[in-house]
Amino acid sequence: MMPDKVTITVDAMGGDNAPGVVLDGVAQALAADAALEVILCGPADVVEPFAAEHDRCIPQAAAEVIAMAEHPANAVRKKKDSSIVVGCRLVKEGAAQGFFSAGSTGACLAAGTLVMGRIKGVARPALATVIPSPVRPVVMCDIGANADCKPEYLVQFGQMASIYAEKVIGIERPRAALLNIGEEDTKGSQFAQEAHNLLREQLPNFAGNAEGSDILPAKFDVIITDGFTGNVCLKTIEGTSKTLFKTLKGIMMSTPLTKLGALAIKGGLKQLMAQVSPDTYGGAPLLGVKGALLVGHGSSNALAVRNGVLTTASIVRTGVSDIIAQTVTAPRTARTTEGE
Amino acid sequence: MMPDKVTITVDAMGGDNAPGVVLDGVAQALAADAALEVILCGPADVVEPFAAEHDRCIPQAAAEVIAMAEHPANAVRKKKDSSIVVGCRLVKEGAAQGFFSAGSTGACLAAGTLVMGRIKGVARPALATVIPSPVRPVVMCDIGANADCKPEYLVQFGQMASIYAEKVIGIERPRAALLNIGEEDTKGSQFAQEAHNLLREQLPNFAGNAEGSDILPAKFDVIITDGFTGNVCLKTIEGTSKTLFKTLKGIMMSTPLTKLGALAIKGGLKQLMAQVSPDTYGGAPLLGVKGALLVGHGSSNALAVRNGVLTTASIVRTGVSDIIAQTVTAPRTARTTEGE
Numbered sequence: 001m002m003p004d005k006v007t008i009t010v011d012a013m014g015g016d017n018a019p020g021v022v023l024d025g026v027a028q029a030l031a032a033d034a035a036l037e038v039i040l041c042g043p044a045d046v047v048e049p050f051a052a053e054h055d056r057c058i059p060q061a062a063a064e065v066i067a068m069a070e071h072p073a074n075a076v077r078k079k080k081d082s083s084i085v086v087g088c089r090l091v092k093e094g095a096a097q098g099f100f101s102a103g104s105t106g107a108c109l110a111a112g113t114l115v116m117g118r119i120k121g122v123a124r125p126a127l128a129t130v131i132p133s134p135v136r137p138v139v140m141c142d143i144g145a146n147a148d149c150k151p152e153y154l155v156q157f158g159q160m161a162s163i164y165a166e167k168v169i170g171i172e173r174p175r176a177a178l179l180n181i182g183e184e185d186t187k188g189s190q191f192a193q194e195a196h197n198l199l200r201e202q203l204p205n206f207a208g209n210a211e212g213s214d215i216l217p218a219k220f221d222v223i224i225t226d227g228f229t230g231n232v233c234l235k236t237i238e239g240t241s242k243t244l245f246k247t248l249k250g251i252m253m254s255t256p257l258t259k260l261g262a263l264a265i266k267g268g269l270k271q272l273m274a275q276v277s278p279d280t281y282g283g284a285p286l287l288g289v290k291g292a293l294l295v296g297h298g299s300s301n302a303l304a305v306r307n308g309v310l311t312t313a314s315i316v317r318t319g320v321s322d323i324i325a326q327t328v329t330a331p332r333t334a335r336t337t338e339g340e
Numbered sequence: 341m342m343p344d345k346v347t348i349t350v351d352a353m354g355g356d357n358a359p360g361v362v363l364d365g366v367a368q369a370l371a372a373d374a375a376l377e378v379i380l381c382g383p384a385d386v387v388e389p390f391a392a393e394h395d396r397c398i399p400q401a402a403a404e405v406i407a408m409a410e411h412p413a414n415a416v417r418k419k420k421d422s423s424i425v426v427g428c429r430l431v432k433e434g435a436a437q438g439f440f441s442a443g444s445t446g447a448c449l450a451a452g453t454l455v456m457g458r459i460k461g462v463a464r465p466a467l468a469t470v471i472p473s474p475v476r477p478v479v480m481c482d483i484g485a486n487a488d489c490k491p492e493y494l495v496q497f498g499q500m501a502s503i504y505a506e507k508v509i510g511i512e513r514p515r516a517a518l519l520n521i522g523e524e525d526t527k528g529s530q531f532a533q534e535a536h537n538l539l540r541e542q543l544p545n546f547a548g549n550a551e552g553s554d555i556l557p558a559k560f561d562v563i564i565t566d567g568f569t570g571n572v573c574l575k576t577i578e579g580t581s582k583t584l585f586k587t588l589k590g591i592m593m594s595t596p597l598t599k600l601g602a603l604a605i606k607g608g609l610k611q612l613m614a615q616v617s618p619d620t621y622g623g624a625p626l627l628g629v630k631g632a633l634l635v636g637h638g639s640s641n642a643l644a645v646r647n648g649v650l651t652t653a654s655i656v657r658t659g660v661s662d663i664i665a666q667t668v669t670a671p672r673t674a675r676t677t678e679g680e
Contacts, residue, residue, distance in 0.1 A: 134587040144521060147529040181484060181571040189487035189568045212575030216583040228529045229572055231521040235552030236573050240580040243556040244616070247474040248588075251608030258608060264601025268591030276584070 003035045006313045007096040008292075009087035012042030012050075013065045014103030015300050019046045022102065025305020029313075030056055032306065036313050039096050041083040062086040068298065072106030076114055084108060088115035091291040097316040098292030100283070100308050102300040109145050112289040119325045124149070125288035126157045126227070127295070128164055129234065130281040134272055135218040139165040139174070143284060144231035151194035152331035154178065158203045158224040159328050160287035165222050167318035168285075168311065174221035176203060177210035179229060185209070191226070199224065202332065212236075241276050282308030285315060288324060292316045343375045346653045347436040348632075349427035352382030352390075353405045354443030355640050359386045362442065365645020369653075370396055372646065376653050379436050381423040402426040408638065412446030416454055424448060428455035431631040438632030438652040440623070442640040449485050452629045459665045464489070465628035466497045467567070467635070468504055469574065470621040474612055475558040479505040479514070483624060484571035491534035492671035494518065498543045498564040499668050500627035505562050507658035508625075508651065514561035516543060517550035519569060525549070531566070539564065542672065552576075581616050622648025625655055628664060632656045 010026055012019045019042060026038050027050075037056045040047040044061040051059035064082035066075045076085055087099040088111040099116070101108050105127075113125055128141035141161035146153065158176045165174040178196050180188040185196060187209060199206045210220050216237060225233065248269075252262035274280070282304050283296035292315035296308040315321075350366055352359045359382060366378050367390075377396045380387040384401040391399035404422035406415045416425055427439045428451040439456075441448050445467075453465055468481035481501035486493065498516045505514040518536050520528040525536060527549060539546045550560050556577060565573065588609075592602035614620070622644050623636035632655035636648040655661075 134583065147521060147532070179572060181487060181568055181575075192487070192568065211579075212572040212577075213579030213582070215576060216580045228521055228532065229569055232519060232552040232569055232573055233576050235521075236555060236576045237552075237580050239551075239553030240556045240577050241584060242553070243474065244581060244584055244612075247612055248609070251612060252605055254608060257604045261601040261604025264597045265592055265605075268594060268598060269588070272584075272587055272591060 003033070004317050005035045005037065006098070006316045007037040007039060008309055008312050008316070009039045009041055009060070009090045009096045009099045010309060011083040011087050011101035011103050012040050012046050013083045014101035015296060016298050017301070018102065021300060021302045022305050023050050024302035025300070026057065026309060027054060028302060028306035029309035030054055033310060033313060038309065039090060041087045060086060060090065066104055066107045068104050070104065070107065072104060072110040073114070075107055076110040084111050085115055088112060088293070092116050098294070098312040100294045100296065100312045102283070102296030102298060102305060102308065105144070105295050108293065108295045109286055112286045112293045116289045116291045116293065119288055119290055119321065119328070121328050121330050122288035122324070123156060123331045124153050125286050126160060127284050128161050128287055129284040130169060131215060131223070131234070131237065132276045132278055132280060133216050133218045134275045135216070137169050137171070138215060138218050138221060138223060139169060140223040140225065140230055140234060141287065142225065142227040142230050143234050144227045145286065146227040149226040151191055151198055152333050154195040154224050154226065155198050155202045156288070156328050156331060158199055158206065158222065160324050161222045161224065162205055163320055163323050163327060164285060164287060167320055167323065168314050171221045174205060175207040176205050176222035176224055177207050177214070177220035179212070179223050179225035179233065180209040181211065183209050183211065198332070202329065238278070245273060279304035280307065282306070282311050287320070289321070291321060343373070344657050345375045345377065346438070346656045347377040347379060348649055348652050348656070349379045349381055349400070349430045349436045349439045350649060351423045351427050351441035351443050352380050352386050353423045354441035355636060356638050357641070358442065361640060361642045362645050363390050364642035365640070366397065366649060367394060368642060368646035369649035370394055373650060373653060378649065379430055381427045400426060400430065406444055406447045408444050410444065410447065412444060412450040413454070415447055416450040424451050425455055428452060428633070432456050437656040438634070440634045440636065440648050440652045442623070442636030442638060442645060442648065445484070445635050448633065448635045449626055452626045452633045456629045456631050456633065459628050459630055459661065459668070461668050461670050462628035462664070463496060463671045464493050465626050466500060467624050468501050468627055469624040470509060471555060471563070471574070471577065472616045472618055472620060473556050473558045474615045475556070477509050477511070478555060478558050478561060478563060479509060480563040480565065480570055480574065481627065482565065482567040482570050483574050484567045485626065486567040489566040491531055491538055492673050494535040494564050494566065495538050495542045496628070496668050496671060498539055498546065498562065500664050501562045501564065502545055503660055503663050503667060504625060504627060507660055507663065508654050511561045514545060515547040516545050516562035516564055517547050517554070517560035519552070519563050519565035519573065520549040521551065523549050523551065538672070542669065578618070585613060619644035620647060622646070622651050627660070629661070631661060
């Protein structure tokens with residue numbers, strides 16, 4: 001069965017290696033998905049020649065580029081003709097259903113919220129990601145959109161991330177846990193204790209507290225946390241994996257004998273490194289906005305862009321935004337639920 | 341030169357494998373350090389036979405044991421004859437200069453603060469640890485004593501951890517960084533931004549923000565954070581290392597050829613696993629109390645107990661508590677420093 005036709009806007013100028021790897025990734029995504037249409041946003045001299053050569057690719061001139069170092073909200077407000085703002089505006093106007101960029105995460109979050117708009121009832125859109133565990137995928141949310149949170153936001157983060165885990169990643173009946181510093185219900189900061197109580201009351205698939213050591217072993221399918229802790233945690237996993245692989249490589253290259261031994265396990269090791277690579281899912285979705293929005297790593301290669309564009313299409317096809325709009329309950333604080 | 345004579349109280353009943361591994365570890369520590377004296381606290385039938393057989397070991401009967409699951413502060417208040425409370429009281433009374441336990445971290449923190457007492461001027465004693473990086477040791481503080489912090493506490497955490505890093509771990513002129521979600525000064529939660537400003541003003545060796553990905557590569561020598569984030573982060577590193585090593589083992593054991601290859605790199609791999617093992621330094625010091633206090637992992641083996649007891653002696657010999665008492669400045673908030 002042919003999948004539903006989907007139109008995605010793509011930021012041709014996003015990422016450290018743009019536009020080269022973005023164009024390669026878009027070409028791969030178009031080849032992989034015959035029902036996909038891409039509106040490629042960027043300078044005319046970049047997007048027009050590429051679109052002329054590729055079926056189902058429409059050029060959309062956008063003269064400005066938002067740099068990584070710019071203040072996100074200010075840049076989005078000022079640069080109306082930037083590839084990020086234009087890409088989000090086309091979703092808002094209905095010309096496309098989703099947007100992908102490997103550019104400034106902050107600018108994408110700001111454009112998602114300011115241009116595409118929040119889903120009614122969502123207090124704070126949140127950034128989720130698939131933690132690349134060698135055991136099985138784990139969805140974490142928030143990973144950085146909201147450095148300062150109120151405990152009740154975390155109930156919505158849990159609701160939205162569970163929908164994403166089930167619909168897009170294909171985890172049936174995902175078990176969601178609160179990232180905390182102890183397994184017991186009474187552990188944690190005041191913030192974590194309040195969030196725990198709200199989650200227990202309001203999130204049906206809530207399974208209790210997770211500790212940092214439970215994430216990569218995939219003890220839970222969804223990890224709920226504030227954007228500060230989530231961002232620190234995600235980057236800690238990346239830094240730890242990278243350092244261990246680098247040290248391991250040093251060990252394997254140290255003598256002729258170890259080099260020979262390394263040959264035998266090279267295949268398996270490459271597979272493991274691919275499993276824990278953030279490129280597999282191609283990016284982090286901003287959940288809670290009207291339309292699909294996926295932000296790729298700045299260091300995305302063509303494969304990551306390909307997977308990012310295809311994942312954005314999958315978010316559209318599985319109707320994540322509509323389900324969130326129908327499911328997410330207005331944030332209730334402990335005070336309002338005390339009488340229950 | 342013979343090192344200074346030091347007397348350490350040891351909790352014979354602390355840890356998952358007590359008293360067996362504790363006794364083995366104490367015997368190894370006594371053998372390794374001829375100027376070390378141990379007062380072994382625990383049930384008479386455990387500590388007396390062992391002390392009778394070992395030079396420089398004094399038995400101290402303590403009939404009660406605080407279990408891992410007990411409420412820390414309540415247990416410390418009620419169980420005056422527990423090995424943890426007795427061990428700390430002997431330090432308070434001057435019979436010993438430091439205490440080591442692999443028992444309940446919460447009970448040790450409570451006993452350290454309630455029985456040994458805070459150093460004057462220290463707002464909150466904090467738990468530090470040496471992150472076992474394969475690159476070089478990194479001291480992190482707080483890793484869980486204070487789940488809720490005020491930004492000004494972090495200045496003292498940075499001061500105390502820097503002293504520990506220099507005196508006990510031997511890192512000259514340690515560079516200290518605030519764990520945050522971006523390198524730029526303006527990044528982070530409101531809490532992190534306030535802490536950043538205070539650290540920049542008040543900690544001479546402050547080197548800016550660290551991200552989660554900077555920890556294991558040892559980009560900085562000291563990582564300053566609140567007890568919630570620090571605890572999540574430390575356990576995330578442990579869980580990530582453990583999962584990757586386990587998966588790697590699966591790869592190496594998958595075929596006869598990979599098993600052969602694994603033989604060649606086994607030695608180097610074992611060395612790496614030892615480098616990233618928390619047993620090397622034997623525990624986490626509670627900084628800011630009057631006397632040395634080191635808490636070992638509940639899963640400590642005899643080597644970890646040995647190293648923990650020796651590290652406690654080293655904290656005493658290097659005069660960490662005295663230096664903290666002389667160095668730590670009273671916490672100043674942003675308000676009081678605004679006029680500078």
